[in-house]
Amino acid sequence: MDAGIETAGASRPLGQDIANAGLFFRRWLANPLQMGSIVPSSPALCRRVVAHTKAAEDQIVVELGAGTGVVSRALLESGLKPERLFVVEIVPDMADHLRQAFPGINVIQGDARRLPQLIPQHYHGRIGTVIVGIPLVLLPLAEQRRFIDAIEGVAPGLGFILYSYCITSPLPWKKHGLRPKREAWTPMNIPPASVWRYVPEAKDRQT
Secondary structure, three states: OOOOOEEOOOOOOOOOOOOOHHHHHHHHHHOHHHHOOOOOOOHHHHHHHHHOOOOOOOOEEEEEOOOOOHHHHHHHHOOOOHHHEEEEEOOHHHHHHHHHHOOOOEEEEOOHHHHHHHOOHHHOOOEEEEEEOOOHHHOOHHHHHHHHHHHHHHOOOOOEEEEEOOOOOOOOHHHHOEEEEEEEEEOOOOOOEEEEEEEEHHHHHHO
């Protein structure tokens, strides 16, 4: 097993206790900047995230800021094999919850700004989609840049999808050299949410 990664055991049924609103709310109270919302993402938003997640058979999906795992569950229910899902969660008790709730997925408890050190080297460049659930809109420009650079370090030119509650782009895309596209919007989430895709400008010019 790769250092720093724990694969969840098979002691609990898939997704058991996923709707752990109490855990989510406690973490929101402790650090709203890490959570972004007072409630987990809705099934409607999760379906839209999944619809825009792509990965070939030899690629993995990386989810940053998995929280209680509602998006993780939707990815697995869509057919993604657990061993191909890598979730990065900075909060230790959230990471423990994910390990218990989702047997077989790769749970990394750590800071996503260190993504090149957290994702095993042999998966660098073999990532189909990076999903960002971290509320980057609440962070200073320099901190946003650290996350973007970390993603670029493991998935050069790929970009990422980011779900957000902002009406307009949650990131100042011109300042970051990104091309934005709002892939989906759902009024069924509380609050209403969008799924944005950001691609580095150099990659965008090639497509």
